[in-house]
Amino acid sequence: MQITTIGLDIAKNVFQVHGGNRQGQAVLRRKVRRDQLLPLFRRLEPCLIGIEACATAHHWAR
Structure with a gap:
């Protein structure tokens, strides 16, 4: 499984992680x-x- 790109949907406690190949x-x-x-x-x-x-991502970053 060669992952080249990951998309990360951030949240307070649970994140969604999606990885794609070439x-x-x-x-x-x-x-x-x-x-x-x-x-x-x-x-x-x-x-x-x-x-x-x-x-909301900017809020949590602060």
């Missing part, structure tokens, strides 16, 4: 709790990560 096929779809996010990324090869940036 062909654009979804190879990872997972709901992840906040404490599981970094361990998940540590197991993956380096790749491009896109993060949702809505109004």
Whole structure:
């Protein structure tokens, strides 16, 4: 499973993680709790990560 791109929908406690390969096929779809996010990324090869940036995302960033 070679993931080249990840889309991350951030939230307060649960994140949606979607990973795609070079062909654009979804190879990872997972709901992840906040404490599981970094361990998940540590197991993956380096790749491009896109993060949702809505109004609530900016609120939590502050």
